[in-house]
Amino acid sequence: MNKLRGKSIVLLSFVFLYGCAQTNILDKVGLTTLVGYDIGAEEKIATTAVIREVNPEFQSNVEVLTTENDTSKGNRMDANRKLSKKIMVGQMRVILFGEDVAKDNLRYYIDTNLENASVSNGIYMAVVEGKAAPLLKYEYQNIEDIGQHIFRLIEQNVKQEYMISATLHQIAHDYYSIGKDLAMPIIKRDDELVELSGVALFKGGKMVSTLPAKDSFYVKIVRDTFKVGLYETVLEKEDIPSKFLQKPANKITVAFDAIHSNREMELVDIATPEFDLNIKIKSRVLEVFPDINQGDPKSVAGLEKAIEKNLTKEISRVIAHSQEVESDIFGFGEKYRSTVRHSKLTKDKWHEMYKNMKVNVNVDFVILRDGVFE
Amino acid sequence: MAKPIQLSPKEMINAYLLFFVVHGAQIGVGIQGFQRIIYQDARHDAWISVLLAGIATHIVTFCMIKTLEIYGSNDLYGIQINIFGKWIGNFLNAMYILYCFVAFFSVLRNYIEVIQAWIFPSIGTWFLSATLLIIIIYAFTGGLRVIVGVSFFSIILSLWIFPMLAFPMKYSTAASLLPILENDFRSILKGAHSMTFTIIGFEILNIIYPFVKDKKNVRKPVHLALLATTFIYLSVMMVSITYYSEGKLLKTIWATLTLFSFISFPFMERFEFVAVCFWMLIILPNLCFYLWAAYRGAIRLVNISGTTFVWLFSFFAFIGTILIQTRTQINTINTVFGQVAFYVVFVYPILLWLIAQLKKNFTAKKVKNNEQA
Numbered sequence: 001m002n003k004l005r006g007k008s009i010v011l012l013s014f015v016f017l018y019g020c021a022q023t024n025i026l027d028k029v030g031l032t033t034l035v036g037y038d039i040g041a042e043e044k045i046a047t048t049a050v051i052r053e054v055n056p057e058f059q060s061n062v063e064v065l066t067t068e069n070d071t072s073k074g075n076r077m078d079a080n081r082k083l084s085k086k087i088m089v090g091q092m093r094v095i096l097f098g099e100d101v102a103k104d105n106l107r108y109y110i111d112t113n114l115e116n117a118s119v120s121n122g123i124y125m126a127v128v129e130g131k132a133a134p135l136l137k138y139e140y141q142n143i144e145d146i147g148q149h150i151f152r153l154i155e156q157n158v159k160q161e162y163m164i165s166a167t168l169h170q171i172a173h174d175y176y177s178i179g180k181d182l183a184m185p186i187i188k189r190d191d192e193l194v195e196l197s198g199v200a201l202f203k204g205g206k207m208v209s210t211l212p213a214k215d216s217f218y219v220k221i222v223r224d225t226f227k228v229g230l231y232e233t234v235l236e237k238e239d240i241p242s243k244f245l246q247k248p249a250n251k252i253t254v255a256f257d258a259i260h261s262n263r264e265m266e267l268v269d270i271a272t273p274e275f276d277l278n279i280k281i282k283s284r285v286l287e288v289f290p291d292i293n294q295g296d297p298k299s300v301a302g303l304e305k306a307i308e309k310n311l312t313k314e315i316s317r318v319i320a321h322s323q324e325v326e327s328d329i330f331g332f333g334e335k336y337r338s339t340v341r342h343s344k345l346t347k348d349k350w351h352e353m354y355k356n357m358k359v360n361v362n363v364d365f366v367i368l369r370d371g372v373f374e
Numbered sequence: 375m376a377k378p379i380q381l382s383p384k385e386m387i388n389a390y391l392l393f394f395v396v397h398g399a400q401i402g403v404g405i406q407g408f409q410r411i412i413y414q415d416a417r418h419d420a421w422i423s424v425l426l427a428g429i430a431t432h433i434v435t436f437c438m439i440k441t442l443e444i445y446g447s448n449d450l451y452g453i454q455i456n457i458f459g460k461w462i463g464n465f466l467n468a469m470y471i472l473y474c475f476v477a478f479f480s481v482l483r484n485y486i487e488v489i490q491a492w493i494f495p496s497i498g499t500w501f502l503s504a505t506l507l508i509i510i511i512y513a514f515t516g517g518l519r520v521i522v523g524v525s526f527f528s529i530i531l532s533l534w535i536f537p538m539l540a541f542p543m544k545y546s547t548a549a550s551l552l553p554i555l556e557n558d559f560r561s562i563l564k565g566a567h568s569m570t571f572t573i574i575g576f577e578i579l580n581i582i583y584p585f586v587k588d589k590k591n592v593r594k595p596v597h598l599a600l601l602a603t604t605f606i607y608l609s610v611m612m613v614s615i616t617y618y619s620e621g622k623l624l625k626t627i628w629a630t631l632t633l634f635s636f637i638s639f640p641f642m643e644r645f646e647f648v649a650v651c652f653w654m655l656i657i658l659p660n661l662c663f664y665l666w667a668a669y670r671g672a673i674r675l676v677n678i679s680g681t682t683f684v685w686l687f688s689f690f691a692f693i694g695t696i697l698i699q700t701r702t703q704i705n706t707i708n709t710v711f712g713q714v715a716f717y718v719v720f721v722y723p724i725l726l727w728l729i730a731q732l733k734k735n736f737t738a739k740k741v742k743n744n745e746q747a
Contacts, residue, residue, distance in 0.1 A: 010508070090644070114625070117492045120644060122636035169545065169636055176621025331547075338552035 026054050030063070030085040033147030036132030037109060038098035040068040047075035048133040050147035053085055062145045064136050072112050090118045093151040095125045095168070096187070098132040102200060102207035110172050110205070121169040124154045127200040127207060129188035141192050150194060154185060162230070163196050163213075164220050175205060178345050179333020183219065186210060201327040204347060209325040211318065218311075218318045221261050221279060222330045230257050230286070233314070235306050254307060255287040259368060265335045274358040275332055279315070282366045304365050311363045319359050326351045332359075379447055379584040387522050387582075389591035396576045396599035398525030398659035403484040404572030405607065406653070409614040409629040416565030417620075418550060419557045421611045423565030427573050428604025430566065434720055435576060435596055437727040442583045444730050450580035451671045457729055467671050473718050474668035475687065477574070479694050480711050481660045482506060485653065486695060487704055488628060492650045503695040506654070507688045510661050514669075514684050518585060521666055525659035532656050535649060536606065539613050541637045546616035571712035572607065574719045575660060576600060581667040 030051040040046035046068045053061045067078035080087050095113065097106065113119045128135050136146055143149045157163040166184040174182035186198040199211045199219055211219065217231045232255040259282050266276040288303070322329055333350040337343055387395075412420040445453055450470065455463035486502045513524050555562075579596060586592055614629050626632050637645035669683050698704060 007512075120635060120638070121632065122638065167636070172622050173545070173617075173619045175619075176625065177619030178621075180619070334547070334549055338549040341553050341556050 024086070024088060027056055028085055029054075029088045030083055031091040032087055032089045033091055033145070034094045034096065034136070034150060035072075035089075035092060036096035036098065036128065036136050037072075037101050038131050038133055039100045039104065043068040044070045045072060045075060046133065047072060047079070048136045049075075049079055049087070050136060050145070051079070051083065051087060052091075052145060052147065053083075060145075062147070064146065066133050066137070072109070088118070089116065090120075092119060093123055094147065094154065095123060096128050096132045096135070096150070097125070097184075098128055099130055099207070101132075102127045102184075102202075105205040106171075106175070106202070106207075107205040110168075110175055113168055114172055119168070121167065121172075123168050124151065124158070125166050125168060125171050126150075126154060126185045126187050126196075129186055129197060135187070135189045135194070138189060140194075143192075143194070146194075150187065153187075153194060153196065157185075157196055160230075161220060163216050164199060164223065174329075177331075177334060178347055179328065179335070179337045179350055180331040181327045181329050183223075183327075183329040185216075186213075201322055201325055201329055203325065203327045203351065208327050209321065211321065215314075215318050218315050219329065221258070221281070222263060222277065222315060222319070224263070230255065232256075232287075233307070233310055235310050252288065252306075254285065254303070256307070256367075257284040257286055259283055265332065267335060267339045268360075269358075270340055272356065272358050273332075273336055273353060274360070275335070276360050276362065277315075277319075278362045278364070279311075280364045280366075281311075282368050284369055285367050300367055304367055308363045308365045311365065312361045315361050315363070316359070319361070323355055323357060326354055328354045332357060379449065379452065381447075381585060383587065385518065386585050386587045387519060389586050389588045390595050391522050391526065392579070392582070392586065392592060393595035393599045393602075394526045394529050395522055395578060395582060395659075395663070396596050397602050398528050399575035399578045399663045400573060400599070400603045401606065402575065402657045402660035403481050403488070403653075405610060406484075406488060406630050407626075407628040408569065408572040408607070409611060409618075410624050410626060411568045411571075412565040412611070413615070413623050414565075415568055416562045417557050418552075418615055419555060419562050420565055420615060421551070421608060422555070423562050424569060424607050424611045425604065426562065426566040427569035428600065428607065430720060431573060431576055431600045431604070432597060434723050435579065435600060438577070438579055438723045439583075439592060439596070441723065441727040441730050442580070443589075444734055447584045447589070449582075449584050449670060451674050453726070453730065455674075457726070457733060464675060467675060470718075471668045471671040471675070473714070474664045474671070475690070476707075476711055477715070478661055478664035478668070478687075479691050480707055481657055481664070482691060483695050483698055483704055484708070485657050487701070488631070488650055488653070491628075492631065493647055499695050499699065500692070503692055506661070507692060509658070510665060511684050511688055513658065513662050514665055515681065518582075518666065521659070521662040524662055528655050528659050532652065535652065536609075538634060538637060538645070538649075539609060542613055542617045542633045546613065548616060550616045550619070551612070567716060568712070569607075570716040570720065571708055573603065574715050575663070576603075577719045577723070578663045578667055580723070581670050582663075 030053045032049050032051050034050040036048040036050075038046040038048070046066060048064060048066045051063045051065060053063065055061060063083065065079045065082060067075045067082075069075045069078055076087055076089075095109070097109065101109070113123075114121075140146065140149075154163070158165040163185050164183055166182070171182050171184070174180045181204070182202045184200045184202070185196050186200050188195055188197045190197075196213055198213045199216045200207050201209045201211065232253065235252040235254060261279060261281045263280075264276075264278045266278070268274050268276050285303070319330065328350065333345065333354065336350070336353075337345045409420070412423050416423040441453065442448070445456070448456075451467045454466045454470075457463070458466060482503060485506070486499055489502055490497065490499070513520055576596070576599070583589070583592070610630055610633075614623060614633060617633060618626065618629065623629060631646045631649060634646040634649050635644065639645065642648060665684065665687060668687060669680060672678055672683050698707065
């Protein structure tokens, strides 16, 4: 019995010793929810951090701090010197890059965040038009916590599949992949609001071009399978036979809801290289302006054809643009690597080949139904 | 023939429990980060390496059981003395004890490193190592049946971690596995060789065999356990190759834990923190069995009581964990130990079986000759 008591005292003392580990009490820490990186005026990195200080008695306080240092950890120390609370990064949700940083190289930022165990792999990344600091520092009338706001903005759009998803994992995956380049959403301030304004294309770790937000649908549809997503396109007059139209018009606007899309890539010629890109989209037409008789199977088929033609054109345009800037955000190289044995592909080699790549886009567009009113 | 180990039924275990013993002893710290080591050699064919390593364990275990059956009820230590005589036998026994110690130490140190890197960077190594050692000492003093119980619960209670692999599969691209067999066979074999550190543990069979009640039923649970281990390693490897891209996998130190790092539940933001802590339960059987195996050898060498042995052993392990501090040192130990373990676990048992078989035939002939004369 005595022996047992001795042991339990030893064990108990360890339980208490365990309390000696560094504690992080919510009231005493500042939670970094968002970090924006810019190139500093004097030092290498200017960091703007949105820090939420939880206060049990009053409303939580949001601080936006800009510091300059040579490393991101150094910036954290600098920020610590200006705050009464210890800064923690475990709740970080978004990382923003100023345009100058993105055009320089993201490698350092990807690595430093991967290294840190307390940064989750699920945080979102985006590029800011211009500099990150002014976007974050602006005093918005209706936005209380800019960090939380941008996170919700991106999350909501990604979940709805309006915008491509760029989490740290995906970015790092594409960055370290031989046959794929990374892409990120672009955000900008639009008066009192923050807006997702486009997609940034990267070559390696450098941002080389942008696409307007409208094109993110095409990027998404070629990049991966698509579940729900609203999209609107304008059909040219020559795309659609006028007999289907109830009223003559120059342009027809169609809004549809892609219920499901599926893409298949096939390498048909290794030397060029040439790919067949087959995309199947099942959708629900939501709006057509001016009206088309959707009760008539013929005019539905005509509409399908017209949309197919239109999508093929648009997708080819987006791919051609990405080829021009040598940024393979669609992962054609990945397909090439996995099909061609002993290709010894490297990123540079692929970029060379990507320029001259040929893609045959085939879109198969099926209208499942329209609304409840014909 | 060597004197068989005499045991009372109370000290023995049922054969089916060997499933938990072998499986529990195999899975430990290696699985947290074995991917990149195999990937370095075999690239996207790494999963074939895992499969090959799994097959190798079956072959080696087959030989082990054959050897043990020749001697009826004896362990590796007894067999070595019988085959090589007192001096060389005892020397080999001492070497094997040292092997167990290094294995024990490397599991312990690696786990502490993981805790420090992921969760508590500021906690002292001495504190974590002392805490773990006390638990192990506690389990050890309970005897073999308690250790087997630990391994049983360790497996049952950690079953739920396995389905978590389904989450990262959301981001998986099957194309990463293609083209299959692009890398030459040599590099795939090299990858299989690098699996050693991760897949060892089943050599505990050599020591625990005399303690099994129904020895004729040993084969099935042991091979099932090896199969289960191979299956788990294979699934983890497949998911990792498809989830990470080439360069990223090579740079991720604990790929399995990073795999978990984006899983989050409404009630639990970061899943891998729980996984890291929970891993203690998974490595407990590892540690206990190596300690116990070393003890079985030590009592043949010197007259020592269990308590004295376990305190001495823990003391050295404790000193070791304090001395070895940096990642580079730990990596060196892992690599060197992996290389040594390859010979101890994969080459030596086959040799031993051949020698034992030869010796058996030889003595049988001799006896026959004697009878005739």
